[in-house]
Amino acid sequence: MSRTLVTPLRRPPTPARRMPRRRKAVALGNAKAPDALAARLFLLAYDPERGRLVGRSKLGKLLRAAALTDLQLNGNLADDNGRARLTMAAAPSDPVLALVLEDIRAVGPRKWRHWVDRRQRAIVREVRDDLERARMIKVEPHGILGLIPADRITLRHPLVRRQILQSARDTLRPSRLVTRVDLWDAAIVVLAATADLRTVVTKEQRIRHKDRLAQLAVRVGPVVPALKRSLQQSQYSAGG
Template sequence: MTQSLPQRMYLLGYDTEKSRLDPASAVVRGSLLRAAAVAELILAGLLIDRDGKAERTAAAGLAPGDPFLAKVLEDAPGAKPRRWLTVVDRDWHKAEDVVRDQLATAGTITVGRHRALGIFPVRDITLADPPQADALRERVRDVVLSGRDPAAVPIEDAVLAVLSAEGDVHTVFSAKENRAHRSAIKALAARFDTTLPGLRKAVQYSVAARRSVSG
């Protein structure tokens, strides 16, 4: 899998049976994509936690080649640390368009358009390789449903699983599965917090803000 974490997060929200994006997490998709980008930057050693805030490292001078990751990194100014929530929330409403366009350019998806009821513009997303997306989803689901030791889980899969749970991405975990496997998700979240301190709390605040406005 060569996609970035934000691109994989986007693909996880695609329902291959219904050929559409998950409606349950639509309102928080931008927040989750930004959070996935922040996670990738932390794992790459470009961002660190400094007294509860996001700070660029010396290595951040080597900007990532991915334009979306580079833009998210720019939102954590080098002069002074910024709150994790600020970095996750900045331009969240633009994130989905950017990541979708990246995937379309790469040929991973195609984007069509039609008008619902002849009035409202709607995008039709089609996957070039649905089995690949299914394999990604099953791998991330297995992180939680198999009861594996969180320490043995690849950190990128752990990140995607935790973000899916926090964002109620029902194409990954149904509401019933979230409740039934609460202890496994909690254990995985503890590893997430150790590796990416401050980020999950920022995700929770960002998700809550999106849902409060929509609900």
């Protein structure tokens, strides 16, 4: 006796969510701008006029927020009711991002602010060393007043920094639709404004473009408010 097989009806596949397109890397001469947001913000935290990094007290939080934003925009992390949740996306090739992602995998889901606050000093050192290996910066040991050990950092390719800065600031131009700007450029300007990194966004620009920055922040994602809360808490603790 033959048996008739009945094939169950299949639901049409859910269309995959389109990830934002990553901009093409820009090469200037023999130098190539780094892809990672944290590396780009490190370069932008360097003040060419002063010849040193600025905003050092906030730099660790800023770079952590940049790495988390990178992972979220790349699809490695998703927002799950205010917590960073791992996805099935392929691991990033960038060593700093890979370390952050591995840390999240080992610890488990936590709120975004938890990850902003974690390993702040370590990420500054990791990003700096990565940029030095890529010959984007030069790091030389020297002593402050001949006693306190420190590092002197100089840019090897100032034009790369200038190009990164221009691309980020272009997102503030009123003629450009907020929905059409590059999300990684928007992330740089929004994170820098949140951390009051004035080598990227001056106080006057922050005031003038307040509404646009808020609109861009919504597009960038959940790390921006987490960074803001973290910085506010640090300021409150310092004042108390």
